[in-house]
Amino acid sequence: MLAATMQNQLEIAQDAAPARKTVKVKQTLCRRVREALLSLGGEAHRTMVIEQVARNLGHDVRQIPEELQEQLIHSFEETWRDERKRATYGFHLPFGEGSHRWGVRTEAMAA
Secondary structure: OHHHHHHHHHHHHHHOOHHHOOHHHHHHHHHHHHHHHHHOOOEEEHHHHHHHHHHHOOOOHHHOOHHHHHHHHHHHHHHHHOHHHHHHHOEEOOOOOOOOEEEEOOOOOOO
16 A cells, blocks of 8 residues: 555656656655665665665565656755755765765654
């Protein structure tokens, strides 16, 4: 049920014009990335994070929808670049910009 709800939210976001994408869908993706990072010990390669989120949504990790991958990457990067959002979710790049290793600071509070 939860996976179907999330899939519906993603489809709605894809159908909407970029300016009309809801903040709620973006926040949901950020929370899922944060949860996945915490379950993986606080940092991991983004491929592992995407696989974890996809698994939690009920997807076969061998066939993760490209749209979901792109949305998760965009969600992390957009949040990481915004200082206020970065502080909220605790996202960071342990090896610096350009790295595909994502991290989360545990002292940050989830939105």
